[in-house]
Amino acid sequence: MVENRDYTLIIDKSGSMSMTDQSGGKSRWVMMQESTLALASKCEEFDPDGITIYLFSGxxxxxxxxxxxxxxxxxxxxxxxxxxxxxxxxxxxTNNYFQRKAAGQTKPNGDTILVVTDGEPDDRKAVMKVIIEASRHMDRDEELAISFI
Structure with missing residues (x-):
């Protein structure tokens, strides 16, 4: 984790996240909640104004x-x-990040986007297109990081 950086967590809430195949008979959704709580707690040390969380399916x-x-x-x-x-x-x-950047509302070290998903996106090519387009708006390689977990 880096100080003076925003953190965005994008969490898959598609139907498969309800599967109970985790240790202790827990669902993927329950495990995700526990992991998100741990991550949010850690991020508070570096990003005191809180993180951005997206939940997505359709x-x-x-x-x-x-x-x-x-x-x-x-x-x-x-x-x-x-x-x-x-x-x-x-x-x-990514649009939200670049809008905040244009308004001077981003942290000096940029933003890290963590995508947590248990499967394939509906349209892989559309996802690649979003990432490529975002990279064209970056001034520095390290200003925007996107990781898939």
Whole structure:
């Protein structure tokens, strides 16, 4: 983790996330909640204004300025269902970053986007197109990082 950097977490909430194939008979969704809580807690040390969390399936929802205390509420409000439309949510996240950058509202060290998914996106080529297009708007290689987990 890097200081003076924003962190964005994009979480798959498609139907397959309800599968109970994790240790202790837990669902992927429950494991994701536990991991998100741990990540949000760690990020608070480096990103005190909170992280941005997106939940996505066929549609997506964005939660801004999330701290560890809000994570449980977000997961209570959502249940896994639907498709894996990663391209639309990733486009919104990258556009949001560049809009904030243009308005002088980004952190000096940029943004890290972590995508947590358990499967293939509906349209791989559309996802690649979003990433390529975002790279064309970057001033420095390290200003925007996208990792798939």
């Amino acid at each position: 549609r997506f929802k964005r939660y801004d300025n999330v701290n560890a205390s809000k994570v449980a509420q977000i997961f209570r409000e959502n249940e896994p269902s639907g498709r894996t439309d990663l391209a639309a949510v990733l486009l919104d996240a």
